[in-house]
Amino acid sequence: MTRWQLLRAGKRESGLSLVELLVSMVLLGVLLTMISGLYISATRSLDQAKSLGSNTRQVSNGMNQVARVIRAATANPVAGHPLTDPALEQATAEALTLYAYVNLGMSAQRPVKIQLAVDADRRLIETRWASIALAGGFFTFETTPQSTRILAESVAPSGTALFRYLDSAGVPVASAGAFTATELRSIAAISVNLTVQASVTDARSVVTLQNTVGMPNVSLSRVNP
Numbered sequence: 001m002t003r004w005q006l007l008r009a010g011k012r013e014s015g016l017s018l019v020e021l022l023v024s025m026v027l028l029g030v031l032l033t034m035i036s037g038l039y040i041s042a043t044r045s046l047d048q049a050k051s052l053g054s055n056t057r058q059v060s061n062g063m064n065q066v067a068r069v070i071r072a073a074t075a076n077p078v079a080g081h082p083l084t085d086p087a088l089e090q091a092t093a094e095a096l097t098l099y100a101y102v103n104l105g106m107s108a109q110r111p112v113k114i115q116l117a118v119d120a121d122r123r124l125i126e127t128r129w130a131s132i133a134l135a136g137g138f139f140t141f142e143t144t145p146q147s148t149r150i151l152a153e154s155v156a157p158s159g160t161a162l163f164r165y166l167d168s169a170g171v172p173v174a175s176a177g178a179f180t181a182t183e184l185r186s187i188a189a190i191s192v193n194l195t196v197q198a199s200v201t202d203a204r205s206v207v208t209l210q211n212t213v214g215m216p217n218v219s220l221s222r223v224n225p
Contacts, residue, residue: 055154055196055207062124062152063194065167067213069114069126070190072100076111079138086184087218093161094118096190101217113135114143116151118162124152130192156197156206164191166212 029161053064075084076099095117107115130146131139165173168188175183195208 011014024088055205058152058154059194059196059207059209062196063192063209063211064124065151066116066124066192066213068196069098069100069116070192070213071099071216072217073215074101074111075099075185075219076101079134079136086181086187087215088179088184088187089113090115091163091165091179091184091187093163096163111139112146116156116163122153122155122157123150124155124162125149126151152194152196154196154198158193158195158197158208160193160210162193164179165189166191166195168210183195186219187215 073087075087077084085099088096088098095115095189097113097115099111099113101111110133111131113131115125115127117124117125117127126149127145128147129141129143131141133139165179166189167173167186170189173179173183173187179187187211191210191212193208193210195206197206199205
């Protein structure tokens with residue numbers, strides 16, 4: 001074997017040099033970093049999409065149920081009193097209690113008292129009390145709730161109150177504190193601003209629905225804004 005052939009054989013058997021090995025390791029590290037970044041980004045995007053979808057379903061379902069209850073609000077006749085009780089018994093920024101004299105899923109056509117309120121865990125809760133029949137076609141209500149259910153979880157506080165109360169002209173009903181009976185009787189519609197945010201660290205998953213719901217059973221003619 002000639003000297004040239006020996007040199008060529010030696011080069012073939014020499015393998016990778018240190019520089020080539022270092023360059024290969026650097027390129028592999030860059031590739032792994034890129035793949036890891038893409039994986040993390042895809043995972044975050046998927047989690048955000050799931051959270052957004054869940055929040056959207058919660059807000060939509062919650063708003064539908066709230067609107068259904070508000071539309072059923074009806075004044076409550078009281079034995080021996082010329083005026084009925086207002087349809088709304090309680091009205092605050094994050095809670096309302098009303099009477100409903102239409103069938104809301106019950107087998108018998110009887111009134112119910114319903115509260116919609118945000119609890120300490122920021123859940124929108126619907127609570128119902130069954131009615132007790134009195135003489136003359138009047139009703140009172142149980143003190144123990146008949147049922148309680150969650151309409152929406154992770155209700156986020158926002159710059160707008162969950163419930164705002166409007167008169168027949170669509171103007172907010174003003175009150176110095178708790179609404180008086182006269183002020184409650186002037187309420188013809190309720191503006192609902194429902195915001196859900198499952199993760200307090202991810203503002204991109206926030207979903208808000210706004211809706212103004214009239215109370216057609218209340219004897220006030222509401223002017224649509």
